[in-house]
Amino acid sequence: MxxxxxxxxxxxxxDSNALAARYRTVLERIREAERRYGRDNGSxxxxxxxxxxxxxxxxxxHTCGQSAFGENHLQEAVDKIxxxxxxxxxxxxxxxxxxxxxxxIATHFDWVHSVDRIKTVQRLASLRPENxxxxxxxxxxxxxxxxxxxxxxPQEVMPLATAIxxxxxxxxxxxxxxxxxxxxxxxxxxxxxxxxxxxxxxxxQGYPIDCLSMGMTDDLEAAIAEGATHxxxxxxxxxxxxxxxx
Numbered sequence: 001m002x003x004x005x006x007x008x009x010x011x012x013x014x015d016s017n018a019l020a021a022r023y024r025t026v027l028e029r030i031r032e033a034e035r036r037y038g039r040d041n042g043s044x045x046x047x048x049x050x051x052x053x054x055x056x057x058x059x060x061x062h063t064c065g066q067s068a069f070g071e072n073h074l075q076e077a078v079d080k081i082x083x084x085x086x087x088x089x090x091x092x093x094x095x096x097x098x099x100x101x102x103x104x105i106a107t108h109f110d111w112v113h114s115v116d117r118i119k120t121v122q123r124l125a126s127l128r129p130e131n132x133x134x135x136x137x138x139x140x141x142x143x144x145x146x147x148x149x150x151x152x153x154p155q156e157v158m159p160l161a162t163a164i165x166x167x168x169x170x171x172x173x174x175x176x177x178x179x180x181x182x183x184x185x186x187x188x189x190x191x192x193x194x195x196x197x198x199x200x201x202x203x204x205q206g207y208p209i210d211c212l213s214m215g216m217t218d219d220l221e222a223a224i225a226e227g228a229t230h231x232x233x234x235x236x237x238x239x240x241x242x243x244x245x246x
Contacts, residue, residue: 033224049234113176116152125167174211188222
């Protein structure tokens with residue numbers, strides 16, 4: 001008898017009922033935070049962070065009504081985008097940008113949340129295919145000066161915004177931040193308020209930005225309280241992160 005090859009764990013169909021239940025719970029958290037902090041209903045968009053998750057899990061969440069998905073492992077993301085190309089999905093790149101990966105990012109993604117260097121701006125703009133819509137871009141800001149994290153320092157945001165604004169293949173949409181973990185709600189709000197203040201300064205200078213990408217599973221309420229327009233949620237939807245190679 002010929003042995004049946006073992007199915008890789010990453011290819012096992014997701015528990016669709018559990019996934020759908022977790023997804024609905026996250027949506028309710030978002031709507032409840034909107035109500036609690038005086039935000040308009042539906043003013044906060046959910047990006048489902050699907051890194052390390054198989055395409056079938058993304059399909060399951062999509063059937064619940066989700067269209068925006070975030071990825072930061074580039075080759076893995078490109079493979080999934082190809083598998084799901086017949087679905088009306090919007091892809092957000094949220095990982096660190098290496099210059100030699102700019103072509104793939106510019107070709108396959110609709111949004112990029114992690115721009116933090118002028119050189120990256122130039123490469124993304126030059127590599128965005130002419131038959132694609134303009135690429136939506138957010139500047140990643142390192143709010144706490146953490147040397148281990150990507151992101152431009154607050155004082156460098158304005159020159160970077162100017163560089164993006166001069167690129168016709170890019171559209172500056174707003175700012176993104178990943179604060180250090182904290183269980184202190186007031187501290188979370190304080191950090192997020194820094195990004196909101198930088199956003200307000202850009203608007204005062206005439207930049208028509210409309211997005212604040214901030215807030216994840218453990219701090220989305222604080223982010224919404226401080227004006228987040230996009231929250232990036234992975235674990236609360238998909239469960240514990242899968243190893244990248246199994």
